[in-house]
Amino acid sequence: MTVSGFTFNAFSENTYLLHDASGECVIVDPGCYEPAEQRALKAFIEAQNLRVVLLLNTHCHIDHVFGNQFILDTYKVPFLIHESDLGTLRAVPAYAPGYGFTRYEPAEPTGFLTPDQPVRFGQTELEVRFTPGHAPGHVVFYHAASGTIIGGDVLFQGSIGRTDLPGGDYATLIASIKTQLLILPDTTVVYPGHGPATTIGQERRTNPFLN
Incomplete structure (x- = not known):
């Protein structure tokens, strides 16, 4: 599996394309808000001859969902989130204008993710891990074959998700990290929603929130 990343919008959010030798592609957390960002994402997909087959959200805060409807309009694919984050997604239209995002287009999921049902595309299988604390329905996607999350x-590199937003809880987040992430091999690469990639080993050794 190949991970291709883009950094979009005023929150510097990381959008990821997951693709493999089959040419099939999954889009995770499309943060593309500006038309130029949407064009850049679409151009990359076309240049790489990828076929988008699925849209996923790790969670549904505003910066991770800007491009959901654009993806659905463009590629007509299923859209999956964890059911516990449906309220988070549906809250976005109420506060988006307050941040100056007046062109946000709401999108509704077509189905829900559960930890006992892996996500499959092409030759790839992703494990869904339930990791609440930053958002009530937060999940991460683990690809064991490549050691990737x-x-x-x-x-994050040297940090963790904030827990002061609605549905956030510090103790829950720390428990999610310890039970769902830190049990993985040290070499596991973590591609976060903001900032650079890191590894489980690096965060286990140096992250001040985990010591």
């Missing part, structure tokens, strides 16, 4: 806003 698409981690949303759970664990």
Whole structure:
């Protein structure tokens, strides 16, 4: 599996494309808000001859969902989130204008993610891990074959997700990290929702929130 990343919108959010030798592609957390960002994402997909087959959200805060409807309009694919984050998603239209995002287009999921049902595309299987604390329905996607996590806003390089937003809880987040992430091999690469990639080993050794 190949991970291709883009950094979009005023929150510097990381959008990820997951693709493999089959040419099939999954889009995770499309943060593309500006038309130029949407064009850049679409151009990359076309240049790489990828076929988008699925849209996923790790969680549904505003910066991770800007591009959901654009993806659905463009590629007509299923859209999956964890059911516990449906309220988070549906709250976005109420506060988006307050941040100056007047062109946000709401999108509704077509189905829900559960930890006992892996996500499959092409030759790839992703394990869904439930990691609440930053958002009530937060999940991460673990690809065991390559030792890769698409981690949303759970664990960052030297930090963790904020817990002061609605539905956030510090103790829950720390428990999610310890039970769902730190049990993985040290070499596991974490692709977070903001900032650079890191590894489980690095965060286990140096992250001040985990010591």
